[in-house]
Amino acid sequence: AQSVTQLGSHVSVSEGALVLLRCNYSSSVPPYLFWYVQYPNQGLQLLLKYTTGATLVKGINGFEAEFKKSETSFHLTKPSAHMSDAAEYFCAVRQSNFGNEKLTFGTGTRLTIIP
Amino acid sequence: DGGITQSPKYLFRKEGQNVTLSCEQNLNHDAMYWYRQDPGQGLRLIYYSQIVNDFQKGDIAEGYSVSREKKESFPLTVTSAQKNPTAFYLCASSMYTGELFFGEGSRLTVL
Numbered sequence: 001a002q003s004v005t006q007l008g009s010h011v012s013v014s015e016g017a018l019v020l021l022r023c024n025y026s027s028s029v030p031p032y033l034f035w036y037v038q039y040p041n042q043g044l045q046l047l048l049k050y051t052t053g054a055t056l057v058k059g060i061n062g063f064e065a066e067f068k069k070s071e072t073s074f075h076l077t078k079p080s081a082h083m084s085d086a087a088e089y090f091c092a093v094r095q096s097n098f099g100n101e102k103l104t105f106g107t108g109t110r111l112t113i114i115p
Numbered sequence: 116d117g118g119i120t121q122s123p124k125y126l127f128r129k130e131g132q133n134v135t136l137s138c139e140q141n142l143n144h145d146a147m148y149w150y151r152q153d154p155g156q157g158l159r160l161i162y163y164s165q166i167v168n169d170f171q172k173g174d175i176a177e178g179y180s181v182s183r184e185k186k187e188s189f190p191l192t193v194t195s196a197q198k199n200p201t202a203f204y205l206c207a208s209s210m211y212t213g214e215l216f217f218g219e220g221s222r223l224t225v226l
Contacts, residue, residue, distance in 0.1 A: 106157055
């Protein structure tokens, strides 16, 4: 079984400040991990993913995330927030064993940027 | 351009009516998915299909039905048995690399 917990349904940061969105997962086998972003009334867009290899993953729009197996975490960060970062962010996990292609999503974190 | 097309974007339905949401992809992906999104609940999996003529129930399949007659198409029918159908519905597809590619969504409102 797999699950995702996103801590904080709403996060507010000032423009130019550090963005930190938290994600913890559980998985019975090595996981694949994803962060998606959603703008209002739109579909989800992939920000970044971790499958194997380097644990620090860089994505689009200046975001990055670090896979920490010992902490079962995959937190999303961006050094300096921009107004255009305001959106909802979803963490997702998929078990890496072949034949199980289902993604399980967290409940999302709405990011607000304060001018 | 390659992508996933969902239609209609907005749909209104009277109680007791069935409605079908369309999802078409030209990415040549084998797997397709339907998710339901409600405020504060994230995305919940309704049905998924990993190959033509085969599909599996997700976590909230009751009141929904699907078909997968063609690789490119995975329509979702919201039946009158679905007790609370008002929601935002998202279709997605993937290769076995894992990440999902999403359509723009369909918002269903029951009047």
